[in-house]
Amino acid sequence: MEMNQYMSMFIDESNDHLQSLNENMLRLEQQPEDISIVQIIFRSAHTLKGMSATMGFEDLAALTHEMENVLDLVRNSKLSMNGNIFDTLFKCLDALEAMVQDIINGGAGKGDVVDLVERLKAIVKGDVEGKGATKGAKAPQAISASLVLDQYQLSILDQSLDSGHKAYYIEVKVREDCLLKAARAYMVFDVLERNGEVIKSFPSVQEIEQEQFDRGFSVYYISQAEESLLRDQISRVSEIESVVLTLVDRDSLAELGHSQDSSTPSEEAASEVAAAAEPAVAISPTAPSAATSAAPRTPAAAASSGNAAPRTIRVDIERLDSLMNLFSELLIDRVRLEQLASEVRRNDLTETVEHMARVSADLQNIVLKLRMVPVESVFNRFPRMVRDLAKSLDKKVDLVIVGAETELDRTVIDEIGDPLVHLIRNAVDHGIESIADRVKAGKSEVGTVHLRAYHSGNHVFIEIEEDGKGINRPKVLETAIKRGVLSAEEAKNLTDEETNMLIFAAGFSTADKVSDVSGRGVGLDVVKSKISSLGGHVTVHSNWGTGTRFSIQLPLTLSIIAAMLIKLGSEKYAFPLSSIVETGSVKRSDIRTLHGNRMIDYRNSIIPVVSLAVLVDSPDYSDEEENETEMLVIRKGDKLAAILVDEFIGQSEIVLKPLGKYMAGTVSVVSGATILGDGQVALIVDPNALIK
Numbered sequence: 001m002e003m004n005q006y007m008s009m010f011i012d013e014s015n016d017h018l019q020s021l022n023e024n025m026l027r028l029e030q031q032p033e034d035i036s037i038v039q040i041i042f043r044s045a046h047t048l049k050g051m052s053a054t055m056g057f058e059d060l061a062a063l064t065h066e067m068e069n070v071l072d073l074v075r076n077s078k079l080s081m082n083g084n085i086f087d088t089l090f091k092c093l094d095a096l097e098a099m100v101q102d103i104i105n106g107g108a109g110k111g112d113v114v115d116l117v118e119r120l121k122a123i124v125k126g127d128v129e130g131k132g133a134t135k136g137a138k139a140p141q142a143i144s145a146s147l148v149l150d151q152y153q154l155s156i157l158d159q160s161l162d163s164g165h166k167a168y169y170i171e172v173k174v175r176e177d178c179l180l181k182a183a184r185a186y187m188v189f190d191v192l193e194r195n196g197e198v199i200k201s202f203p204s205v206q207e208i209e210q211e212q213f214d215r216g217f218s219v220y221y222i223s224q225a226e227e228s229l230l231r232d233q234i235s236r237v238s239e240i241e242s243v244v245l246t247l248v249d250r251d252s253l254a255e256l257g258h259s260q261d262s263s264t265p266s267e268e269a270a271s272e273v274a275a276a277a278e279p280a281v282a283i284s285p286t287a288p289s290a291a292t293s294a295a296p297r298t299p300a301a302a303a304s305s306g307n308a309a310p311r312t313i314r315v316d317i318e319r320l321d322s323l324m325n326l327f328s329e330l331l332i333d334r335v336r337l338e339q340l341a342s343e344v345r346r347n348d349l350t351e352t353v354e355h356m357a358r359v360s361a362d363l364q365n366i367v368l369k370l371r372m373v374p375v376e377s378v379f380n381r382f383p384r385m386v387r388d389l390a391k392s393l394d395k396k397v398d399l400v401i402v403g404a405e406t407e408l409d410r411t412v413i414d415e416i417g418d419p420l421v422h423l424i425r426n427a428v429d430h431g432i433e434s435i436a437d438r439v440k441a442g443k444s445e446v447g448t449v450h451l452r453a454y455h456s457g458n459h460v461f462i463e464i465e466e467d468g469k470g471i472n473r474p475k476v477l478e479t480a481i482k483r484g485v486l487s488a489e490e491a492k493n494l495t496d497e498e499t500n501m502l503i504f505a506a507g508f509s510t511a512d513k514v515s516d517v518s519g520r521g522v523g524l525d526v527v528k529s530k531i532s533s534l535g536g537h538v539t540v541h542s543n544w545g546t547g548t549r550f551s552i553q554l555p556l557t558l559s560i561i562a563a564m565l566i567k568l569g570s571e572k573y574a575f576p577l578s579s580i581v582e583t584g585s586v587k588r589s590d591i592r593t594l595h596g597n598r599m600i601d602y603r604n605s606i607i608p609v610v611s612l613a614v615l616v617d618s619p620d621y622s623d624e625e626e627n628e629t630e631m632l633v634i635r636k637g638d639k640l641a642a643i644l645v646d647e648f649i650g651q652s653e654i655v656l657k658p659l660g661k662y663m664a665g666t667v668s669v670v671s672g673a674t675i676l677g678d679g680q681v682a683l684i685v686d687p688n689a690l691i692k
Helices: 004-030 033-056 058-075 083-104 114-125 151-162 181-195 205-209 226-237 249-262 267-276 317-344 347-370 380-392 410-431 434-441 473-482 488-493 496-504 524-533
Strands: 166-172 196-202 214-223 240-247 372-374 397-403 406-411 446-456 459-466 537-543 547-555 561-569 571-576 580-587 591-595 595-603 605-611 629-637 639-645 647-656 671-674 680-684
Touching: 004 033, 004 083, 058 083, 058 114, 083 114, 151 196, 151 214, 151 249, 166 181, 166 226, 181 196, 181 205, 181 214, 181 226, 181 267, 181 372, 205 459, 226 240, 226 639, 267 446, 317 496, 317 647, 372 410, 380 397, 397 561, 406 410, 410 446, 410 459, 410 547, 473 488, 473 496, 496 524, 496 537, 524 537, 561 629, 561 639, 571 647, 595 639, 629 647, 647 671
Parallel strands: 397 446, 571 680, 605 639
Antiparallel strands: 166 214, 166 240, 196 214, 372 406, 446 459, 459 547, 537 547, 561 571, 561 647, 580 629, 591 595, 595 605, 629 639, 671 680
């Protein structure tokens, strides 16, 4: 079978299951007595194992198989979760993620899982505290406690022995190259049914019918047939590698019953079960479902329990990118047609172009929505990260996520993950105090980190807020002066907001001593530059002793934006409309110079004046020669600035094209380019770069 065609599906579904495993493990850690969560985890692990085995990723399958054995003990109340088991299972999830990532990168999905498998086996044997297996001599090959029968099944076996029947534990293994395992299993069950009755099977009949097992399955079985006859008939089924039959006597049943009664999660349960079926434990069978078996020929219940018809489909992101690129070309042509129609002035052409504009606007809306992804896909990695970080730092931290359903363009989603990781690590590592310090400060032992996302206008805001110690203004200023970020004189005039923003200075990013100031600053310049490259910006609010809030403002999409087109002589430029507060004109006589900076009065405040012609070194325009100049008032956070331009062209939707390496770094105020309706290229100005 050609597996490559299923690879993308395998990767997508593996990631979904890993995410589900992580989320539910975290839930289980909060509610360790909730067996329903264990059932969900078990199902995800089981499905992941089956998928991995089918695709030939043996290490993945082996590790998930051992995880199943542990989870099976838990869901059958044979084992209670503790810190060691949680840690082991979380490390298993890390290993699984690493292997899936290796597959994504074109690898073979191999991983060194020997240690983890041994730890899981030790837990199954009863070493729940992780101190090493202690009774290996007594139970050299432990089996899953899933082999333990319930009282009803024990009673059936007991009554069968009373009536002169024989009870068997039968383990069947199919050949490694067997292509139709379910069909072979069906044939084995067919043989068994002709000679007796299956009491319980591992895995369940339904799972066997769906081929959700590795190579082996086992049954408890009652019959009047002799052992040799059964072995002979089963062995005749093609592609059966081995058949092991163990006669279950009353002593074994008594031990099974005892293990059933002793629900204490200890190694005794497992070892007793192992003793009861000692000869038949060459391979631990796949964990069963809770349901007992009836007979394999019973029509599958899967049909009746099938899921509802899917309401969504998975689409390769490259196809969406292609769709977006094609639509971008269409948008450029539409603008071109609109311009031609305005020049030709024929009613039928104008009407046609207007209709096309309406249709393309609807199409644009749909295309953009197709690319919108909930920020949940980024947020869902943080609960696990915060849990591990808090544990390693010996802190208690509660992460509260709000607005995970907020949608962002996929290109922004792909880029925003790393900055958020950095900020949340900072919040837990340096913002939240140690338990002792929190108690001393009269706070709860448990620190809280809020992660919020919400829409506002054409932007999405993401906030990271913690109730830690806050930013220590004097120490930040002291360090900033020491590192030459600003002078002592300048430091005196800084507001709290400006002081907080110093932690984003590049000078703070590499010095180890910075973490001694208030704990903030290491690498935050990278965070700021990344957010700026996405067309967003970050602000910090902090109160000493009560906590800090980082607020990130991001555009909804980076591909198509509404812009104001302007002229500088023969050149055209575009400003994102979302940054423009107002357009107007300013007389040269109204521009004043204060400390070498040009300023104007704007609505009862003084704002700086920036000459775009000077910044981009315009070849044929200079506002110095004008008595009255057009201006754009732009906003960055709570700061305003007036940008002098030659002439307004008008508003238009533009397709943002990256400049690539050719222009990188040469024009710092330009974030990209666009193709206009007349075929000309206009540079897109980054307003954030104009306001310092």
